[in-house]
Amino acid sequence: MASEKSTVMGWIDRRLPVTENLERHLTKHPVPKKVNFFYLFGALLMVVFMIQVVTGIWLMMFYTNTEEGAFASVEYIMRDVEYGWLMRYMHSTGASAFFFLMYFHMFRGLLYGSYQKPKELVWLFGCFLLFLLMAEGFLGYVLPWGQMSYWAANVILSLFGAIPFIGPDLQVWIQGDFVLSGITLSRFFALHVVVVPLLMIALVVFHIFALHEVGAGNPEGVDIEKYRDEKGMPLDGAPFHPYKTFGALPAIGIFFIVFFAIVFFAPTGGGYFIEKPNFEEANFLKTPEHIAPVWYYAPFYSILRAVTFGIPFLGITSKFLGFIVFAASIAILFVVPWLDRSNVQSIRYKGIYSKIAMVLFAASFITLGYLGTKPVNELRTLIAQICTVLYFAPFLLMPIYTKYEKTLKVPDRL
Amino acid sequence: MFKMSKNKQGKKHIHILDGMSLYIRDKSPFYWGYLNVDGEIHKKSLKTKDKKEAEKLLFDWKNELLYSDSLNDLNEKLDMDVKDKPRVDNTRRKALMITSSLMGAVTVAGFAVPFLSAWNPSEKAKALGASVKFDLSKLEPGAMAVVEWRRTPIFVVHQTSKALENLPKLNDRVTDPVLSEGVARSTNDKFTVLKGVCTHLSCAPKYHPEIEPKAWDEQWLGGFFCPCHGSKFDLAGRVYKGVPAPTNLEVPPHKFEGDTLIIGEPT
Structure with missing residues (x-):
């Protein structure tokens, strides 16, 4: 054992099991030999998380979290701080990249059953991370104190105000003022830079430790633990380091090319990453023509707007019901491990209904995303309502179709 | 041996x-x-x-x-x-567990109070959001004053008797005539108090009390016109049919005390 060695590392290992944990989580941690590109998003998410932390700390060195100073300090970062523009655009593009990768990472999970027993906790931690990321993104978007920061935050905070009985007081409590003001801004700043990132780091650690306990999956849904060589290494597995770490390097390279292409040449993403009204300081007397969320919230915003009716006899307004359905669209992801009754993991061996369900889900998500960035009209509202149903149906019907559909036999080996 | x-x-x-x-x-x-x-x-x-x-x-x-x-x-x-040894007294142990858990919960709740209360509007925010007083005696009939309350412009209109006579004539032309609460939408027979924020996209509607044909309306009987997207409201803030704004101008909480109007306190 390494800890018995009379080296510096041995001395440390007897006090802190560094080598043991490196072996356990990196150099001897078995991962499936054959996976596809869908399995790269986890590593890329780690990279983006690090970009956000580092650029975020640097932005914090120049940002002012007051109503009077916020917008000007962002201008200052953009114009006067050396490479300030790079820090800010990396951070704002990083936010979009974070969501982009997160959506693919989770869709991979849905396709290949990465949530199935015994990986339920890995999936749950992941869902919590999505929720925290959405909160983090929202809080961060308010900080530049532009027109869209202000009015989008108003829309979201008024959702809390729509909760029956406690709503208006709750909204005032969250805002710390009777209107959205600098008081709200500075508490959002504290949440954005300290509270939510701390929770996210903790959850990433739980996510990865739980994953290493139960083992990573693969597109075939084959259990690699079944067949091992004489050393105990799964026959269809390979150590995470160096096989997967170096395997991910080209992907990280390609990601950086795309990422910096956006940072250098299209940092606002045509108004989808940073919206045009946000280059104008917040004005509480002037609402922008059209309040649209950034692209990554658009599908959920669409669901929120698709609910145009309430339940009057229960005292539920359409606004509040929209809020409930919007919350449910994220909450439903948490229970997927218990909705899937299939005897196979991967979509490759599942039946036709599972495949149709995944296509419908993906199509409705993209359509909702498109609609969420457009102003409403009757036709769009109708399409959004249909897509909302199609978004929920694959999950709500999952216990039925996964149980009765005909599945294929999963091979023994990868 | x-x-x-x-x-x-x-x-x-x-x-x-x-x-x-x-x-x-x-x-x-x-x-x-x-x-x-x-x-x-x-x-x-x-x-x-x-x-x-x-x-x-x-x-x-x-x-x-x-x-x-x-x-x-x-x-x-x-x-x-x-x-x-005497046997473990489970009842006693349970009682101790319950009381210490309760004490723990009380402690946590106690500590939570200051942290959660810190999120309430501060004294400064409360002062800025407090009710505003306005002296109505200097407001001529037909004139309008703009008072700021919680960062919102509040329109205070001194209605003329002519204007009040005209209001019922518009009942068919407005979306929601609010017949039950009174077409003047006020507890006072002279003054109407409205939030000066267009219910369409929060622009500021302009006050046009004159009774004359306008570019936006041939039979204009006085009211508010929003230059941003052409929403029309009558002098009681009721929204006309066929304009972008969906609802009437909001009435903020207010009350009258003699010649003083207090905005921010319900009647």
């Missing part, structure tokens, strides 16, 4: 230590061991013909007996201890 003796039964004894000896029995080919441990006599065949080995086994056996005896003693002692 060993004394050899032959007793009357013809058994050959080899004395090793006090209470410890080997002997041979007539019909057995093996050495037998004799042990006297604390007055207890133990005898058994050692199943060996070799004297040296028999000796060694005898010592081992003795150790084993001594060790197991002491172990038994220890166990017995422990048993006694357990028996002597």
